[in-house]
Amino acid sequence: MKRETIDLEAGLEELPRVAERMIEQIPEDAVIALRGDLAAGKTTLAQAIAASLGLEESVTSPTFSLQHAYGNRLFHYDLYRVGFDELAQLGLLEEFERPGRHLVEWMDDRLKAFLAAAGYNLWQVTILPEGDRRIYRIEHLNA
Template sequence: MSDTMEWAASLQELPAVAEKIAAALPEDAVLFLRGDLAAGKTTLVKALAKARGIEGEVTSPTFSIQQVYGEGFFHYDLYQCPNEKFLAMGLLEALEEPGWHLVEWGDEALEEFLKSHGFTTATVVISPDARGRRYKVVTDA
């Protein structure tokens, strides 16, 4: 069974929506961020980092694959990293660290693999909206 919540927000409203999203997410989970190219996945990560009290610059890990911000806040970009490479790099072990693991471009096969191995997952789908962006959050209840 899953729980679904949705919010629409302009860029100016995103910090308030990020607070709501943060409150709705499990404490230790792999969070799959889904949306088209330039949908605002990294922008949401920046807002969620602020909601978690993380200071400093948050950037896309497109070329490094993983960025770690503070304690318990991990950001991955798998756009150019197939699942086999992700696992071969030892990043599965990194996902065992407590906290949020925000994954851009993680596919459903990876999500199902993680669920089958006991990981808690949630999905945030970002899509265009008349106000800016719509954020649909699906968590396992």
């Protein structure tokens, strides 16, 4: 089966368009791995997605709390300091069962493999720098 991939190029001012396209493309009940180097714009993209969904809450990186929930349908994780085993020990794997979009920064390969094997609708958005712009590569990993 062919993997579905879309590349969108945008500057910061065009990020709302990227977020809207993601919302159109990616179903509501999905786990979305946000990949990119440090300071690539993963949290900024999460902010744009929340705004496009009409959420007015302040979106920040959940670096120390591991997860923030916005409304009852958008969940944002930062797993920079946490591996799969620790995530399981903390009981956070069950969080992915909640209906809604789950944005995961720094998802490791073990978590990705676990979620795919468990049948979650798994997507990945890779943020690639292109001068002062970014390329947002959107891939459906279960396709």
